[in-house]
Amino acid sequence: MDVVSDAISTVRAGRPSSDRVRVGGRWCARLDPYDGAGFHVVLRGSCWLLPDGGEPVALGAGDAVLLPHGTGHVIADAPADAERVARAVPFDRWADGSLPRPPRTESGEREVEMVCGKYRLDRSHVHPLLAELPPLVHLPDRAGGRPELRAAITLLGGELDERHPGACAALPSLLDLLLVYMIRSWLAESTAGVWPAVLGDPVTAAALRALHSDPAAPWTVDRLAAEAGVSRPTLARRFTALVGRPPMAYLTWWRLTLAATLLRDTGDPLAAVARHVGYATPYALSHAFRREFGTTPGRYRNAAVTPG
Template sequence: MDVVSDAISAVRVGRPSSNRLRVSGSWCTRLAPYEGAGFHVVLSGGCWLLPEGPDSDGGPVTLGTGDVVLLPHGAGHVLADGPVDAARLARAVPFEEAREVLGVRDGDREVELLCGKYRLDRSRVHPLMAELPEVVHLPSRVGRHPELRAAVELLATELDGRRPGSSLALPSLLDLLLVYMVRAWMTEAAAGTWPAVLGDPVTTAALRALHADPAAPWTNERLAGEAGVSRATLARRFTSLVGRPPMAYLTWWRLTLAATRLRDTDVPLATVAREAGYGSPYALSHAFSREFGITPGRFRGIRDSAHPDI
């Protein structure tokens, strides 16, 4: 797998959920903070998004038809038909009640939104995902991100839930939407560590090799050979861009993979150790405990009590 796919797969839990919201006239609804990532797709009409919370440093975002917005850190926010003063904010309808309270009225300009969430495990977020801003706004622009636009169009056709196979197609399209949103952000980002990391051919080659086979017996010399540079050049460029040396990144990623397998599966610890590049369950347990402060068995037990449905 590539770095972006791995970064998303390691943090995503379960299947995404979504709701269709149709409103008109004067309306305002609040979405509380949550453990995950939220998204909105404007299917028709337009609205405003107002980030809330102590970490919010941006102003209102104007959304139009075809716009997509990702809130990767689960920030609370308000959706409204337009500018909102303090009095209207105080009366914002909780999103869970919006569809019942904010009904569409004939003759009013209708706004239709697809609103949803991805469940995320924030205990081991890849730095690529951690770097995403609080709000990622991807305006609809002709010729920009055609794959994202295509996903939005496909989603719009599946929302009624009456087409054969829609119960399988919709969550699959939502997963695809997350990949396309992250990819589009990386293309649009004017600055940022990970767009720069994946724009450097040497670092990208090294990361691709590590992610393709994390269990391989990697050394700095072998990895430098994969990247086609000297060991010193690889160490300098990789450490400067990624923020840690290649072997330190590999150790972190192996343990992240182990934690993901422990979280998502019931495979034996020996299998988890082998897949993560450790020679024995004892070796994995020692490294895991040093990194997480908890044994793999205890980690899995906490998972079972916290997420019995996983």
């Protein structure tokens, strides 16, 4: 596994949901803050996104936008004043058909078609890579740019259009792929933030790949430095400066984060969880887990509820 895949897999809970929206004329819909991540992909036409506390963002055909922290927002046909925003139709009631959608224009003028959805996330142990994502990631369509993201958007639009056999299996997978590509695009293009620099540094990136590939291995700084092809002092200095904690401290945190995910998502006995994340005994895991999360593994498992 790599850092991005692991960061997503540890927080993802349940299945993503999505709605295809076709609308024209004057319209304005409200999405309340959400304990997860929201996204919109514009397939045709244009619209505006007005995030709570942020500046309006114009969206055109082919654009994708990710709201990784579930920021509340309004989507509308045009920039809206405070009065119009206050009258926005709740999107969930609009999408499920309990409220009539605005009429489509006969000519199709100003008509917009988009995919809107949500990812359920467990924020109790978010990887710092995801934690530092900005409130809104806007990925405008660009000729020749982001070919993987463009391909995922095309496939997603086609799957929603045709409803081929197997669509129920394909659609969640495409939505997961879309999330990976949106985060990957941000990492590749961000000029700020710690984690784009972390993953862009060959030494630190190599060390992280090794730790994430086999977190239960008996790692030492010397062994990790050999994997990265540098001296122990060089690894310790670069890793700590970029990641914000020493390599072995990061490994401890990551092992306990994996343990929390296994406790949440599986019925594996504590001894099996301990072995999987590199602890010799359940007692050793319990001691470290309580120090990190302030509760025992058993109590954590009993309190964990994965949304359906």
